[in-house]
Amino acid sequence: MLAYSLKKLLQLVVTTIGVVTLVFFAMRLIPGDAAAAMAGDTLSGAALERLREQMGLNEPLFVQFWNFLRNLLIFDLGRTMTTNLPVSDLIKSAAPITLSIALATIVLAIAIAIPLGTMAAYMAHKGHKTLDNLITGLAMIIALMPSFWTALVFLLIFSLTLGWFPASGAISWDDPYSVMMRLALPILVLSMSQVAILSRMTRTAVLDVLSEDYVRTARAMGWSELRVLFRHALKNAALPIVTVVGLSFGNLLNGTVIVEAIFTIPGIGTVLINGINSRDYQLVQVLMIFYALLFVFINFATDILYRALDPRVKF
Amino acid sequence: MSNSAITPPPRALVVWMALGKTLAELRANRFLANSKMRSALAILIPLSLLILLAPVLPLQAPLQTNLMAMMQPPSLEHPFGTDRMGRDIFSRTLEGVKISLKVGLSVAALALVMGMILGTLAGFFGGLMDRSVMVIVDILMAFPSLLLAIGLIAIMGTGLVPVVMAIAIADIPRFIRLQRSLVLGLRTRAYIDAARTVQASQFWLMSRHIVPNSVAPMLVAASISAANAILVEASLSFLGLGIMPPAPSLGNLIREGQLYMEQAWWISTLPGVVILLIAISFHFLSDGVRQALDPRTRK
DSSP states (O other): OHHHHHHHHHHHHHHHHHHHHHHHHHHTTSSSOHHHHHHTTSOOHHHHHHHHHHHTTTSOHHHHHHHHHHHHHTTOOOBOTTTOOBHHHHHHHHHHHHHHHHHHHHHHHHHHHHHHHHHHHHHHHHTOHHHHHHHHHHHHHHHHSOHHHHHHHHIIIIIIISOOSOSSOOOOTTOHHHHHHHHHHHHHHHHHHHHHHHHHHHHHHHHHHHTSHHHHHHHHTTOOHHHHIIIIIIHHHHHHHHHHHHHTHHHHHHHHHHHHHHTTOOSHHHHHHHHHHTTOHHHHHHHHHHHHHHHHHHHHHHHHHHHHHOTTSOO | OOOOSSOOOOHHHHHHHHHHHHHHHHHHSTTTTOHHHHHHHHHHHHHHHHHHHTTTSSOOOTTOOOTTSOSOOSOSSSTTOBOTTOOBHHHHHHHHHHHHHHHHHHHHHHHHHHHHHHHHHHHHHOHHHHHHHHHHHHHHTTSOHHHHHHHHHHHHOSSHHHHHHHHHHHHHHHHHHHHHHHHHHHHTOHHHHHHHHTTOOHHHIIIIIIHHHHHHHHHHHHHHHHHHHHHHHHHHHHTTSSSOTTSOOHHHHHHHHHTTTTTOTHHHHHHHHHHHHHHHHHHHHHHHHHHHHOGGGOO
């Protein structure tokens, strides 16, 4: 287990270095240079030259790269161009919001999808095709709904028409109830597509296990159906489910950008979009690295968890 | 009445029989024998016809404003209603679908071609070639796909071409991985060894054996990628990072309607239904292609 974890950790480090390098050099591909693009038509001549100097664009490329790496390592992420706030402060206030949305979505999606998928598999196994088809068909349609559209429809129904949830307002952690109400709809919207993917996966995994010999044996021993389902089917289906949760985390991060934009939630996604619109490239490159590292780290955690859960792999 | 020995059959009957024969042939066609493929085509063909016929249909032009008919709910004259400038949402939606299909097909084609070339080279030659391709693939796959596309848009700017490029670059790594794994599976087959023993060139092996045998799964992946690209383009345009107004795309139509959700639900809702239909039909298409090309499911 240790050797495996170390190997995966090494891969994590290599990918991280790759991501940082790619982001750094991609930002140097901006037509003209980052300073000119940031300034747009507002600066020229000496002022533009000063901005270049400030951003360190006049240094040789490898010196720039070295400074970039060093600053990342000591979390000196620079300041935003429009508001002159430290980027690290911005991330500190925005990241908890995005992360709580992502985490709550995963928990909610698992809580709904696993019973649903198990039920669909059980129905399919027993030959009750209609209910199974209903669940799987619905899951496909939900998975394909563009999340920004679902979000808008939910906003229209639950916030604007029924008035159950607030559509806007500040997020302050001192008032957990208001935060919960504010984040409820985005979490619901995001979990829908996750439920769709996860329940299908659960269905397939459980259905595979249900036709195994040991399940038949358990039944022959007079175990109740529920006990068979929980002791055997779900336990063995856990592995593929863990993998899918890890893999769909990328989709989840994609989704947070969109729901944050719709529900005007000041998370990382909103900061990113604002950064792009104000052409704050230094901010954008830091956020791209943030997202990639988060995603890579979750994949690393999934790999380790998968190995830890699999009893067939002995260490 | 003619008195000749052989009376030519009435023209209507000839046409009818020819039609019947064509229909029977179509029914026997392995793509159309498939119910999912038929449902996909039942959505995509009328939609394409609508797009092609849009200029001659009695519709207001997509960009034409009409201040006498602002924010009208759906009616016979404006099937999807009008927006705050009195533009017809239905004709704007059709224009948006055109862009969506362009993006979907270009991304799928780009990703398929690049994926096949790089994946085949990496899988077939192995070694340094494999390692250098896969390092880039791994780094690109460290980004969530929409976020990678957003980052690329930040660099390349907005518009149709940058959007296609950004989505394709985010998608190509998946195709390279798939093609590489297919090639690795094919490389050790007996018929490849047989071809090698008769001195077949590397190029011959790749073009005659490897590529044709990996096309089917790659086509399935391409139709999923088209559906995905359409959704990503819509998301980008929705965020204001894709196709820019006044040009209508399904995503920016929904973005424009977002502000008027309470007064005019139709501006955002109906184009959204259309995106959903297109995405579903491309998924059916991928299932249909898979079933039609898989020799195990062929009747």
